Amino acid sequence: MKTKRVLTLLAAGFAAVAVASAPAMAQDSHPAKETPKEHTKEHGKDAAKEHGKETKPATEKAGIEVGQAAPDFKVKDTDGKEVTLSEFTKAGKTVVLFWFNPGCPYIVKHYGETKTFNDLAAKYKGKNVQLIAINSGAPGKEGAGLEANLKAKKEWKIEYPILLDESGTVGKAYGAKNTPFTVVITKEGKVAYEGAIDDDSGAEKPGKTNYAAKALDEVLAGTSVTTAKTKPYGCSVKYAKN
Numbered sequence: 001m002k003t004k005r006v007l008t009l010l011a012a013g014f015a016a017v018a019v020a021s022a023p024a025m026a027q028d029s030h031p032a033k034e035t036p037k038e039h040t041k042e043h044g045k046d047a048a049k050e051h052g053k054e055t056k057p058a059t060e061k062a063g064i065e066v067g068q069a070a071p072d073f074k075v076k077d078t079d080g081k082e083v084t085l086s087e088f089t090k091a092g093k094t095v096v097l098f099w100f101n102p103g104c105p106y107i108v109k110h111y112g113e114t115k116t117f118n119d120l121a122a123k124y125k126g127k128n129v130q131l132i133a134i135n136s137g138a139p140g141k142e143g144a145g146l147e148a149n150l151k152a153k154k155e156w157k158i159e160y161p162i163l164l165d166e167s168g169t170v171g172k173a174y175g176a177k178n179t180p181f182t183v184v185i186t187k188e189g190k191v192a193y194e195g196a197i198d199d200d201s202g203a204e205k206p207g208k209t210n211y212a213a214k215a216l217d218e219v220l221a222g223t224s225v226t227t228a229k230t231k232p233y234g235c236s237v238k239y240a241k242n
Helices: 002-029 036-055 085-089 116-123 146-155 169-174 211-221
Strands: 074-076 082-084 094-099 129-135 162-164 182-185 191-195
Touching: 074 162, 082 085, 085 094, 085 129, 094 211, 116 129, 116 211, 146 162, 182 211, 191 211
Parallel strands: 094 129, 129 162
Antiparallel strands: 074 082, 094 182, 182 191
């Protein structure tokens, strides 16, 4: 009888130990997992981070930079002739580009009593300098079109080309936003100056300092341009979407 009682007590003890150790064994063999919510949150962070790395667009600079190559172009002038920048630089000429709109009062001021651009062309005639006016106005915009520019060329006695960039391709390549935005380009095809034509941003009178003339003097002398960039002023270029 005693033996039977001892065996009964031992069996009960083993059962208790087995029950007590069961949760611990289950915990060891099945480690805790993330809840679906936690997993989604963490995965979302990682995915967004990686996605941002892969899809972040490269930064692109619009327009031109002093010291960099000036964009070449091929555009017809008011005479129907195709004009390229490279035809002049390859011929050893320094080029002055400026954006033109005969309906803009800031252009008118430079062709009134003081003929800034015509005087610039005359001053550097015979010094391998070529002026080129560019009208990037879209069809139907102020100052755009062949007729308006032919009329201005005749009335203002302009002896250099006026290019009709009606698509705005050249203007946008140079980052031109104003008339008369002005660019001086060396015979090597590099941008030496960009910005305003002079230091008076009003629409009444020309300024005392002509930045383009100053840059030309330094370029032709083979020295560095002391004022290579200024803030342009004038009317907005009349692109198609303006």
